[in-house]
Each structure stands twice: as structure tokens, then as C-alpha cells.
Amino acid sequence: MNHKDVLVIGCGVSGLSCGIRLLERGWRVRIVARELPPQTTSDVAAAIWYPYRAYPEERVLAWSAVSFQEFLRLTAVPAAGTSLTTLIEPYQWPVADPWWWSAVPHFRRATAAELPPGFVDGYVAEVPLIETPLYMNYLMTRFQAGGGVIEPGEVADLTAVADQYSVIINCAGLGARKLVGDATLYPIRGQIMRVTAVPGLHAWIDERSDRGLTYIIPRQDGVILGGTAQAEDWNLAVDGETADHIRQNCVQLEPRLLDAQILEHRVGLRPGRPAVRLEPQPLTPSCTVIHNYGHGGAGFTLSWGCADEVVLLAESVIGER
Numbered sequence: 001m002n003h004k005d006v007l008v009i010g011c012g013v014s015g016l017s018c019g020i021r022l023l024e025r026g027w028r029v030r031i032v033a034r035e036l037p038p039q040t041t042s043d044v045a046a047a048i049w050y051p052y053r054a055y056p057e058e059r060v061l062a063w064s065a066v067s068f069q070e071f072l073r074l075t076a077v078p079a080a081g082t083s084l085t086t087l088i089e090p091y092q093w094p095v096a097d098p099w100w101w102s103a104v105p106h107f108r109r110a111t112a113a114e115l116p117p118g119f120v121d122g123y124v125a126e127v128p129l130i131e132t133p134l135y136m137n138y139l140m141t142r143f144q145a146g147g148g149v150i151e152p153g154e155v156a157d158l159t160a161v162a163d164q165y166s167v168i169i170n171c172a173g174l175g176a177r178k179l180v181g182d183a184t185l186y187p188i189r190g191q192i193m194r195v196t197a198v199p200g201l202h203a204w205i206d207e208r209s210d211r212g213l214t215y216i217i218p219r220q221d222g223v224i225l226g227g228t229a230q231a232e233d234w235n236l237a238v239d240g241e242t243a244d245h246i247r248q249n250c251v252q253l254e255p256r257l258l259d260a261q262i263l264e265h266r267v268g269l270r271p272g273r274p275a276v277r278l279e280p281q282p283l284t285p286s287c288t289v290i291h292n293y294g295h296g297g298a299g300f301t302l303s304w305g306c307a308d309e310v311v312l313l314a315e316s317v318i319g320e321r
């Protein structure tokens with residue numbers, strides 16, 4: 001065993017971002033994952049930069065701010081499928097600025113003309129759009145081009161692999177519930193659909209109004225309409241009634257979607273947790289596991305900030321030996 005051999009469990013956005021950062025710091029990195037892209041939860045996300053259902057706010061804000069800057073840099077790389085989009089969040093009552101606004105360089109209050117009927121307040125933010133079909137492929141390619149190895153497989157017991165690695169990074173998402181027996185981790189079911197493109201749209205998120213969570217995210221391959229956030233719901237099947245409801249809500253918010261054709265439905269289970277778990281835990285005298293899971297509805301938003309912290313922890317682990 002080389003002291004810079006690291007195993008990353010999981011090939012979603014968390015595992016791949018950590019893997020890339022570790023390679024950049026000279027580690028030899030192997031990813032083992034039960035599901036590979038495009039079959040992970042990460043592949044279901046739309047995605048936009050938005051710190052949603054991830055805690056605690058203070059750590060989430062710091063990680064999100066780091067990722068924001070990295071996504072900005074990636075807008076210069078066409079293969080990464082990242083760009084900036086205008087996001088409007090409308091409210092039916094007056095609201096203060098959101099807790100995350102300081103991470104967003106271009107943030108302002110919405111004007112009355114920008115709000116849909118029945119809404120009185122809101123804000124407008126320029127945020128990264130991360131087109132997951134392109135971005136996940138980009139991360140895989142970048143990781144492998146940097147010398148990283150990806151293997152399909154399930155890790156059932158961390159101690160069984162501990163003698164081969166000085167450090168193991170646990171990026172198993174919701175799978176960590178079984179892998180490390182974490183009963184605080186729970187699914188937050190998200191159902192979405194992709195419809196045909198409509199020119200000139202921007203992104204919307206309406207999280208709080210009486211119609212329930214509604215969001216619209218225009219991409220190159222169509223428009224993502226969402227959604228749901230159903231805690232403790234493990235159902236991965238598409239629900240027809242929910243799909244009708246999502247479509248109606250999105251058309252109310254953006255009437256130009258009325259004639260858009262449905263291209264596909266997707267369901268994913270966000271890894272919900274009262275707090276993101278990012279911490280080291282000694283497994284054996286020669287192996288430490290660094291947990292990095294429980295990112296809720298913000299795995300992309302937190303990805304680079306968390307990856308940087310994982311690398312610092314990994315380096316301090318081997319520095320102490």
C-alpha cells in the first residue's frame with residue numbers, strides 16, 4: 001500500500017469531484033460504485049446552483065460559495081455543459097434576502113413586472129446551470145484522463161477494504177444509510193419531467209407558495225419541469241398524477257410551456273440528512289474514512305467546496321502518520 005492510495009466509494013457528483021481534486025494533489029485514486037453515470041441520483045438532477053435542503057446553513061454557504069466560483073470557471077469549458085442562467089424566485093408575501101445571497105455576485109430584488117400574477121415580492125439571481133447529461137460525462141472523462149480508475153461494484157463493509165488504503169472517501173449518497181448504518185439519512189423523493197425547448201425562457205423556482213414546489217430549468221436538450229420533495233418516500237416509479245400536477249403548476253408560472261411536448265419523466269432520491277456529514281473517522285490504525293454524504297437537494301451546489309475540504313482532511317490524515 002502506497003500512503004497516497006485512496007478509495008472513493010460512489011461515482012455521483014460527490015465522488016467524482018473528490019476524485020478529481022485528489023488526483024490533482026498527487027493521490028492514486030480508485031472509485032468503486034454500485035451505479036455509474038448515467039444511473040446515479042446525480043444524473044437525475046437538472047441542475048442549478050441553489051442551496052436547497054442541505055444543512056447547516058453556515059457550512060453550506062461556505063461550500064456553495066467555493067462551488068459557485070468553480071462553476072464560473074467551468075463556463076469557459078464547452079464540454080462541461082455549465083453556463084450562467086437567470087433564476088427568479090417569486091413570493092406571495094414580502095421576504096427578506098435569502099441566507100445564501102452573499103455567495104451570488106449578481107443578486108437583486110425582482111421588479112413588479114418580473115413577477116407572475118398573485119406574487120408581490122421576490123429576487124433575481126444569476127446562477128450556474130449545470131446540464132447534468134453533459135456535466136457528469138465531463139467529470140468522468142476528466143477523472144479518467146487524470147489517471148483515475150473507475151470500477152463497478154458494491155462495498156458492503158468498509159473494514160474489509162481498509163488494509164488496501166490509507167484513506168477511504170465515503171461518497172455513497174443515500175447508500176451510506178446501509179454502508180455505515182446511518183439512520184439519520186433519508187430519501188427526499190424528486191420527480192421531474194423534461195419537455196421540448198421553448199425559446200427565451202429563464203429559470204424559475206417557487207418553493208413556498210400554496211401550489212407546492214415548482215421549478216423550471218431551461219437546458220440545451222429541453223426544459224426540466226419540477227417537482228417534488230417528498231421526505232421518507234422511497235418510490236422510484238413515475239407517478240402519473242404527480243406529473244400532471246407538475247405540468248399544470250409550471251404552465252401557470254410560465255404559460256409559454258403550454259404546448260411543450262413531454263420527452264421523459266425521471267425520479268431520484270435526494271440524500272436528506274439533518275446535517276451534511278463531512279468528517280474523518282479512524283477505521284483502523286492505518287486507515288481513516290472521510291465521510292462526504294447527505295447533501296440533500298444541493299449535491300452539485302456543494303460539490304467543489306466539499307471536495308476541497310475532503311482533500312485537506314485526507315492530507316492531514318497522512319501528515320499525522
Ligand SMILES: Cc1cc2nc3c(=O)[nH]c(=O)nc-3n(C[C@H](O)[C@H](O)[C@H](O)COP(=O)(O)OP(=O)(O)OC[C@H]3O[C@@H](n4cnc5c(N)ncnc54)[C@H](O)[C@@H]3O)c2cc1C
Nearest residue numbers: 010011012014034035042048155173175190268299300301
Ligand atoms: C429531481 C432532483 C433534482 C435535483 N436538483 C438539484 C439541483 O438543481 N442542484 C443541486 O445542487 N442538486 C440537485 N439535486 C440533488 C443532487 O442530485 C444530490 O444532492 C446529489 O446527486 C448527491 O450526489 P452524491 O454523489 O452524493 O450521491 P449519488 O449521486 O446518489 O451517488 C452515490 C454513489 O454511491 C454509490 N453507492 C452507494 N452505496 C454504495 C456501496 N455500498 N458501494 C458502492 N457504491 C455505492 C452509488 O451507486 C452512486 O454511484 C437534485 C436531486 C433530484 C433527485
